[in-house]
Amino acid sequence: MKRIKLFFKSMNIQSKVLSTYILLIIAPLLCFFIVANITITRYSQKEVRYSANQAMELTSMYINQNLYSISRLINSVMLDDDLYNIITNDYNNVDSYTQYKIYNELELYITGLKENYNVSDIVFYTTGDFEYQAKEAHMRKLDTAKNERWYKELLNGKNATAYYTEKVIINNVEENYITISRLFTDRNNFNNIVGAVCVYVDENIFGKIVSNSVITLDGMCYIINSQGDIITTSKNMNPEYFIPALDLKNHYLTNTWGQITVNGKKLEFAVKSLEYGDWKIVSIIPRTSITSDSMSLLRSMLIYLALILIAAYILAYFISKSIVSRIVKLNNHMLLNDGSSMERVLSADFANESHDEIDILIKTYNKMLKKIEEYTILQYENGKKIKSAELKLLQEQINPHFLYNVLDLVNWMAIKSKNKDIEKVVYYMAQFYKIGLNSGNETIKISQETEHVKYYVQIQKMRFKNVTGLTIDVPSEIMNCVMIKTIFQPLVENSINHGIRDEDIEGEIKISAEYDDKTITFLVSDNGKGIEAEIIEKIKNGSYKSTSGSGFGLKNLNERIKIFYGDEYGITFGDCKNGADIYVKIPRINGDE
DSSP states (O other): OHHHHHHHHHSOHHHHHHHHHHHHHHHHHHHHHHHHHHHHHHHHHHHHHHHHHHHHHHHHHHHHHHHHHHHHHHHHHHHOHHHHHHHHOOOTTOOHHHHHHHHHHHHHHHHHHHHHHTOSEEEEEESSOOTTOOTTSSEEEGGGGTTSHHHHHHHHTSOSSEEEEEEEEETTEEEEEEEEEEEEEOSSOTTSEEEEEEEEEEHHHHHHHHHHTOOSTTOEEEEEOTTSOEEEEOTTOOGGGOOOHHHHHHHHHHTOOEEEEETTEEEEEEEEEOSSTTOEEEEEEEHHHHHHHHHHHHHHHHHHHHHHHHHHHHHHHHHHHHHHHHHHHHHHHHHSOOSSOHHHHHHHHHTTSOOSHHHHHHHHHHHHHHHHHHHHHHHHHTTOHHHHHHHHHHHHHHOOOOHHHHHHHHHHHHHHTTOHHHHHHHHHHHHHHHHHHGGGOSEEEHHHHHHHHHHHHHHHHHHOTTEEEEEEEOOGGGTTOEEESSSHHHHHHHHIIIIITTSSSOEEEEEEEEEOSSEEEEEEEESSSOOOHHHHHHHHHTOOOOTTOHHHHHHHHHHHHHHHHOTTOEEEEOOOSSSOEEEEEEEOOOTTO
């Protein structure tokens, strides 16, 4: 803790203010993210569970409808008197032809039932000696079923109807079928079993219904009976994730969602009982499925929060800088005074900026300097040479170097020495910076922008002999339109540096424009050597390394235009093989708008 305090104390004022702002920004954002994470995860879990419950309701309804239809089929078979007579007949006194006719009628009867009730097959078992009994026939000997699970269950009397899934050969193809079975009893003695009926339903019918109940990509669903037998599963069911029977029992009694870890995977599951066949639907949703959508949303939020934090940092940086800038300036003046007029130093940076404590400090400093100046002047007037020397030394310590003052001084010296070249270049530079700064405004009239680049070219003409001229061919109708400032100068700089400066030619640069009601397109062209396609690509992505820095300037200029006006505007390169053609597209904005 002491180290943190010492570190904070050793920071400069701007860093302290900036750190405070960042802390005040990060703390609520972090709290918001944590609360949002908890809230979104809970909401996502609630929504997924609700959707899964709805899907289970629909699935149970469809399966109950199918089982009800099969139950109706079996009931109709059990109540059919003709079929009852066929099942209970011992066939000892029935000739073969009559048995054949009975068999054909039975086949037609079964075919009709299969079509009407959408079942795969129906098999009847009888105690009689029917001549057309066989292993794969629709009429079989009851003794052949005594080792079947369904027969044992029905014989024990636990359930009136038995439901199982087993592999059965139908039409010479072995497939998984759901078997629904019931016993025929003597109508005069219900304890006497005289036959049985088995209805076979394609497992895929129920499998498709169960698969449709899965609401997530890696969700699973299956049907299980009270003995732990799996009736059917969804297509994507992984056998490793079957829920233990004890956990299922605890949750279908409470009708709640349970959480369990199976083979290292966290699962949420729910159980719902069906009306028929002591079946239960088990819906399984991996925990990752519930949190995946919320995590995706949280990742997006995290990105936005990071962007907000970056923007807030930049804003806080400039705010903190603006707060302490005058203190820094005053401190620099006090430490780096180089002997200029005290009055000029103060008025250049501090005049009428604000009326706060810093302003009071500045005014106090002004008064102090004024007193010093008055004292030194008084000593000078009294002819005290030593004090005059001290005054000169003090002025040299306090004097600043500001651009305009230096330019004024150099210009005055050029006029005095009658050096026209220096006078011109100073004048051009002063006008160049005066227009470029534009009182801090971001936009400028096109007429002013063209004047700005003219002064730049005049300076470059004095530097490079082969830069001979600049032609401005911009229609007067758009001269009053406004644009962001300092667009032409980096383009002209690019033409000079890449196309003209090192060539033995008379370099000519032309700026022209075309316009319509909505846009203005400038063309900056030159007669230089052009720009290679590889260099153009490097300039576009900012990877071109030039001693002049113009490659970076064009990339930054393009980004500045797009940020200010939109992505549809910016810089494009035309034919740059023989000379360079660079287009600049901006919106047309009249000066009075």
